[in-house]
């Protein structure tokens with residue numbers, strides 16, 4: 001089931017990408033199309049993960065290339081200049097070809113050029129790609145050797161900084177191989193939270209249930225990117241939960257402490273309100289879910305996010321507020337907004353039913369596994385719990401255009 005869905009997603013990618021394609025996007029879209037090539041699911045062999053078998057910059061190991069494939073996001077590789085170009089080359093092992101590479105960038109660079117050998121000792125271009133994502137898939141089109149470098153001739157000598165990568169042969173990628181979709185013009189649900197790991201700690205089975213099981217278009221907005229390795233932990237967690245739309249990752253710094261006014265001062269009241277208002281207008285969610293007003297255990301960032309997410313509800317539909325995003329995206333009136341642990345119009349979600357998408361596992365079990373993706377946040381006393389003081393199954397309907405929930409347990413009640 002999951003494999004079929006992923007295949008469908010892959011088939012849709014060219015269409016989505018072409019909707020507002022730039023020349024560099026067109027290269028990406030065309031490349032993705034060759035990956036699946038309209039074959040039926042039974043025609044496509046499973047891709048083989050050859051990460052540990054490829055030569056990286058001509059090396060099987062050593063020369064620091066092993067930190068590119070040690071599975072750790074804290075070990076970061078930096079490219080060196082060779083022949084005037086700072087690049088990464090990937091060479092297939094004997095008898096195999098390169099299907100694609102997933103690169104976890106330390107910094108998502110500007111446009112990247114993919115090249116292949118021209119047979120005369122030089123390189124010819126396979127296309128220019130705008131990475132956009134911190135975890136970016138590149139189709140390597142069955143070549144045996146490729147070179148990756150900055151596309152801009154003026155920055156060809158600039159370093160590439162990569163946390164980790166994975167390489168596969170042509171075919172259907174493994175389930176955990178992240179090929180992210182750009183957000184559609186309108187989403188079903190938006191989860192707005194503060195830090196990587198909040199998405200499962202305080203919202204429990206929300207993402208596995210709505211994004212995975214029900215295939216809703218769910219966009220996660222994480223306001224605080226934190227360290228680069230935590231961005232990748234977040235992406236791993238979201239992918240495990242069945243989210244396939246690449247998240248919006250904000251640039252608001254983390255602020256340690258419980259006081260909301262300290263966070264507000266650092267973030268800027270107007271800046272966070274403008275940011276959230278823009279997300280509402282841009283992605284037009286039917287349902288928004290956000291933090292507890294009391295910040296769960298009192299975290300100032302969580303409190304500020306809840307405040308801004310609710311304060312911005314009328315702003316999204318008010319042309320006098322933040323005119324630049326109004327001019328770009330128009331207005332949006334959000335039908336329903338849920339706040340974690342909000343005591344009015346409270347509903348209790350059931351995260352404990354077996355889900356087909358996850359082969360009978362429950363949304364809560366998947367969320368608990370996804371929390372393990374946050375390797376840097378383990379053993380700190382946090383658990384994914386649908387009970388107790390910070391029960392991740394309790395939400396209050398803070399705002400509704402479609403009346404109160406009557407049955408409960410369904411955030412899309414009265415919308416469908």
Ligand SMILES: [Ca+2]
Nearest residue numbers: 067072075163
């Ligand atoms: Ca690494």
